[in-house]
Amino acid sequence: VAFVLRWYLQWAEAAHCEPGRGSALRFWSESVSSRPRKAWQLDLWAQAIRWYLEWLERIKSEQPVMSSDISLKERVSASVHRVGARRGLAVRTRKTYAGWAGCYAHWCGSVERIMNESYAREWLGWLVRERQVAFATQKQALNALAFFFKDVCCRKEVDLRSGVKQARRRVRVPIVLSPDEVDKLLQQMRGNYLLPAQLMYGTGLRLKELMGLRVKDLDLERDQLVIRAGKGDEDRVTVLPSILIEPLEKHLQKIRVLYDLDRATGLAGVSMPGALGRKYPKAGKQWSWFWVFPAASTGIARKARWKRRYHILDKVFQRHIRAAGQRAQLNKRVSPHVLRHSFATHLL
Structure with a gap:
């Protein structure tokens, strides 16, 4: 995020343009989309520039940026990711847990529902009934919510299994080449x-x-x-x-x-892996x-x-x-x- 913003501001200074939507569109056309980019780069850069432009508009209108402007899904995902990093979880595990917790938050739609374990159990059952997820997928979502309630919300006891429809565990034969x-x-x-x-x-x-x-x-x-x-x-x-x-x-x-x-x-x-690069x-x-x-x-x-x-x-x-x-x-x-x-x- 910081990289593309520095790039955009340096470009605007060299082109003698004021930062804003017009110069951002020109920057995107001349410097970004003019070369082949990966999808994740375009998504990340576009999101960063949108955030910057929204922040710039609020500054000009003297309206402070409120934390409520961040969606509930983003706030929950960021919390899980941050606590996971503090607990030493692997990067992929943190991303997986944060993704499931964000989906749960989006499904609930309010903080009160998110903190209610009954809604968590209902959501886990909904994954099986409506989304028809496999046993391993439901278990992954269950582990993510358990981490959210216990480690992020600091709850000692959490019941996420009572009355939840469990996905059927099927034995799959692995693909093997001769x-x-x-x-x-x-x-x-x-x-x-x-x-x-x-x-x-x-x-x-x-x-x-x-x-x-x-x-x-x-x-x-x-x-x-x-x-x-x-x-x-x-x-x-x-x-x-x-x-x-x-x-x-x-x-x-x-x-x-x-x-x-x-x-x-x-x-x-x-x-280097972990903190060895600093050591x-x-x-x-x-x-x-x-x-x-x-x-x-x-x-x-x-x-x-x-x-x-x-x-x-x-x-x-x-x-x-x-x-x-x-x-x-x-x-x-x-x-x-x-x-x-x-x-x-x-x-x-």
Whole structure:
């Protein structure tokens, strides 16, 4: 948000324009929409500029910005996100809980209803009756509301199950590829995405664990790799197929050139997990912390202040897996997690 506002104000100063709706439309046309952008960038930037223009109009009319101008859904979501961060919840967990709590607040429509547990139980039942959500989805919403009432609202005892219609828990058979199908899929992988797919199938990594691998996590001499902060924020060690040792060695030599180029051009180091970036500010520039599968181009993340190199995006890798499955003419729905299922099944 701060980035796009600074960008807009610098543009307005250079163009000798007064900040306002007219100059904002011109800025959007000339500087933002003139280049291809991602959907989340456009949504975030548009929301930031709208907020700024509304604030500017209130300042001009000498009307203070009231907290009531923020929707109830946004206030509840922000509270859950803030308390979740203080409790040390994972980022994805905080976003999930905040999203469900915001949906609940929007459904209630008033603070009095939000604080009433009977409405929470009614909403959980409504998810099953009207939205027809699965068991896992309802349980996720239940956990989010339990966190909201206990941790945000500081209630010691909360009853969210009495009289609530529970979604039926159905046993689903996971999708598993045969060894021949895996071979056909890997043959259709192109470019720099073949080795990540081979590593995912050979080690059973989750997608997030695969993308977040660092050079120091590979132990090629002992044929194993270490997964840091995996599911449940726990570390574990898994096997590394000997057939992938030589390809990984060549791959490390290749990305070492990319690493040296980043250091020569003065690019910021890679992002660090948790608070390690503050504790060890120079660690991101060390080879041991470099991504095993770095992205080909650099970029600026939402909360970053400078340009740096990130790992391959999850969605990009997922698209390549699906495209390879189509080219291989497999009759199954293929995703990266299917390789994890296949790894576990073929070990039996």
